[in-house]
Amino acid sequence: MALNKAQKEMLENTPFVEFLGLEALTSDEGFSCRLCFREQHIGNPLLRTFHGGILASFAEITAALYLMESLDLVEEPSCSSMTFDYLRPAFAGTIRAEPCIVRAGRRFVVVSVDVYLDKTLVSIGRFIYSR
Amino acid sequence: MSDRYLTMAKTFFGTSHPLFNAFGVEVEEVGKGRAAMSLSCRPTLCDRHGGLHRGVVVTLLDTNCGLAIFSRLGDMRPIATIDLRVDFIRPVPAGEGIYSEVECYAVRGDIAYVRGQGCAYSDHNLLATVFGSFAVGTLGPAFDSAMKGEGKV
Numbered sequence: 001m002a003l004n005k006a007q008k009e010m011l012e013n014t015p016f017v018e019f020l021g022l023e024a025l026t027s028d029e030g031f032s033c034r035l036c037f038r039e040q041h042i043g044n045p046l047l048r049t050f051h052g053g054i055l056a057s058f059a060e061i062t063a064a065l066y067l068m069e070s071l072d073l074v075e076e077p078s079c080s081s082m083t084f085d086y087l088r089p090a091f092a093g094t095i096r097a098e099p100c101i102v103r104a105g106r107r108f109v110v111v112s113v114d115v116y117l118d119k120t121l122v123s124i125g126r127f128i129y130s131r
Numbered sequence: 132m133s134d135r136y137l138t139m140a141k142t143f144f145g146t147s148h149p150l151f152n153a154f155g156v157e158v159e160e161v162g163k164g165r166a167a168m169s170l171s172c173r174p175t176l177c178d179r180h181g182g183l184h185r186g187v188v189v190t191l192l193d194t195n196c197g198l199a200i201f202s203r204l205g206d207m208r209p210i211a212t213i214d215l216r217v218d219f220i221r222p223v224p225a226g227e228g229i230y231s232e233v234e235c236y237a238v239r240g241d242i243a244y245v246r247g248q249g250c251a252y253s254d255h256n257l258l259a260t261v262f263g264s265f266a267v268g269t270l271g272p273a274f275d276s277a278m279k280g281e282g283k284v
Contacts, residue, residue, distance in 0.1 A: 015177045016184035019153070039149040044209070047271045051150050052212040053190025060186060076178075079185060081218040086211065089270065 033062040037092040050090040059125040062097035063111040077129040090122040164203035168195045171228040181225035192261040195233040196245040203235035207274040215263040228252030
């Protein structure tokens with residue numbers, strides 16, 4: 001399934017999304033995003049891990065992109081709050097975010113995102129969007 | 132926190148750190164378990180409306196939490212976020228900077244607890260709030276060990 005117009009707008013015309021350098025992947029297994037480590041993502045420079053805020057940003061943008069596809073939105077949804085659990089250190093590498101809709105209500109939508117470094121689950125985020 | 136620690140904090144969060152340098156993070160105040168930081172609007176960090184992206188808000192708040200913990204502990208031993216909760220009250224207006232303040236209000240065993248907020252730099256309008264918990268004394272050397280070794284402080 002190709003990216004829709006709103007998703008392309010977000011990916012190609014949003015400066016901070018370009019700063020991160022994430023890519024959207026659609027396959028039979030569903031929608032996910034990938035982020036390859038860049039020096040500007042660094043959190044702990046001695047251990048060489050992704051910064052927690054970068055991980056949360058990556059997951060939130062993935063959630064927003066996924067919602068734009070699932071709910072056929074014409075513009076970026078508005079995230080009102082998030083909760084993010086850091087389960088394991090995310091060492092510099094390629095990380096993958098896998099979103100799923102927990103609940104799509106009339107007024108609020110809740111998206112959960114699992115972030116993996118290879119096969120290891122490093123973080124889980126939950127994002128609430130107002131319709 | 133002594134002047135020496137303030138200098139170390141400013142050095143760590145300054146231009147030699149690739150992320151903080153790219154963001155233009157400034158350490159405004161540190162002391163008594165509290166810390167304040169700021170950053171100005173930069174085009175590379177914006178959303179499509181010319182305002183700082185909410186990902187930048189989260190990253191600044193998370194960073195500020197770390198500095199508040201160092202202030203409370205009085206040193207820069209390794210820490211790592213356990214969980215973070217951010218409420219986005221308002222989008223950052225176009226061109227506006229952020230001023231964030233975080234307090235580390237409790238440390239119990241290996242966990243430090245923080246709460247704080249980010250406001251618009253010009254009119255102090257509330258933009259986002261943060262609550263979090265951090266693990267204290269995690270993997271790796273102290274954040275200031277490299278700086279001490281290089282004789283930067």
